[in-house]
Amino acid sequence: MRFVIRRFLLFVAALLAISVVIFAALRILPGDVASVMAGLNAPPERVAQLRSQMGLDRPLTVQYFSWMGGLLHGDFGTSLLTGRSISSTVAMRASVTFPLIVLGLVVALAIGLTLGVVSTLSTHAAVRSVFHFVAIVGGAIPALWGGLLLILLFGRGTGLLGILPSQGFPEAGWDNFGSALTSLVLPALTVGIIDGASLMRYTRSALGEVMNSGYMDQAMACGYTRRQAALKVGLRLATPQLVSVVGLMFAGMITGVMVIENLFALPGIGAGLVTDLGNRDLIAVQSELFMLAAFFLFVGFLVDLLHRFLDPRLKHAVQGGAQ
């Protein structure tokens, strides 16, 4: 329990640190939303007036604590440009991005784990070489090119088979469940196939390492066949390593899908962030960046807890020391 509390406090400390970095970095950027709104040729008085209206002329510490105070109450602030609540805009975008990365992760896990295990257990050197080649090529495909290829094959209207939507997300969102789900299939496949190929290499490496260890000899000496030992003991022992990789992959996907969202015209977090940054919508950008960082750190926090749960050696290694 002490470990969980300690890790949670570290998570909170990291969040605070990142909030300062995000806030400061955006203040260093040249130009702000007032100059964008006032236009290129606006007199400085007009820009100053807008800055004052938006509270951008207040001392930085006041701006920071007012922003953090809002975050603590779940209020991400109001977009300086559109006047809309940032929380509701982010929630709308997240309703596209999160299902996309979860689906992408499911595809990546299905491909990566299955092929990784099959190729590690294969007794034929030729089969292992083919899988190795597929993993290298698959992992090297640029997301943009891979997505275009899938659109050309399956995209409705333009593709050879023309069976899946390749552009946009329904206006009604998840109220139109079938349409929302099908519009995420091609983007999720693009993310999943590429990350799945990388995951396959990690699975081969992690499982391969365990397969050559004394743990496997011991398991087989008890009466398991090589295949049983790999599936019942090897995979379990490779799990902590794979959890780290999958955690990082999942956290990275939230910004990694930016290109995919643009390619498939999905109104997600990544695509929205690019728009808001272009508009110098400081409050929106800093809240969105903070949310992304919080997600990234939270996944790291969960991975740490899972590791501890999955590998009893970690618990005993620090017993008596700083726990």
Place this chain on the structure above:
Amino acid sequence: MMGVDVNKLGISIGGKSIVRDVNVHIGDGERVGLIGSSGSGKSMISKAMLGLLPINAQTEGSVILGDTQVVGADETVLAGLRGRYVGAVFQNPASSLNPVLTVGKQIELPLKLHYDLDKADRQARVSAMLEKVGLDATVAKKYPSELSGGQQQRVGIATALITSPRLIIADEPTTALDSITQRQIVDLLVSLVDKAGASMLFITHDFSVLARATTRCYVLDGGRIVESGNTADLLEHPQGEQTKKLVAAARELTLQRKQNRDD
């Protein structure tokens, strides 16, 4: 009872010969040693006997356990032998005992895989086995990482002996331990094997350990058997160069241990 006959065993990996023309015989209830320096091929022979050679290893000759030919045998046949008729104790329990299984589940595994016993029966046998190897029954709930090296090796021995196998293959079971624990572990293994009437192949590079554990031994050098005979005789009158070196090293080690104890 289960005797072992290894005839003209040859093992090569990636075209490189590791073991050549090895003949080893272990009679029923006999404790036989296999001694050699690091890299002489000792562990490969034990792996060949257990059917645990790497998948890219090429084997020739024969290894007969009881009436089963191990070389080239189907994986399910080998799995049926391992843990039931043949038990194995490995060199470093910290890197062979499953780190995510409790000690109780670890020792219980061969019973689970080979016998149709209910849980209570299995647990009773595990508790009795823990007592036999000198461990408290509460250890069953602990993970290997919570135990000392000596305790871990006792768990390794309990796992190997829980099904009362006819043959024990002990591959350098004391190498990772300090000298006092080494002696305790060897004595424990010998007494349990003798009580069970099982045969044992004891692999080591240390003659002083071998003398306590076996009555007869084979000396391995460069993948070949270079000398064999009564362990005590070989220790007293080594003939070959390799045997002389191993005996000299054992004497040096024994003197060093004695000196350490005197200090």
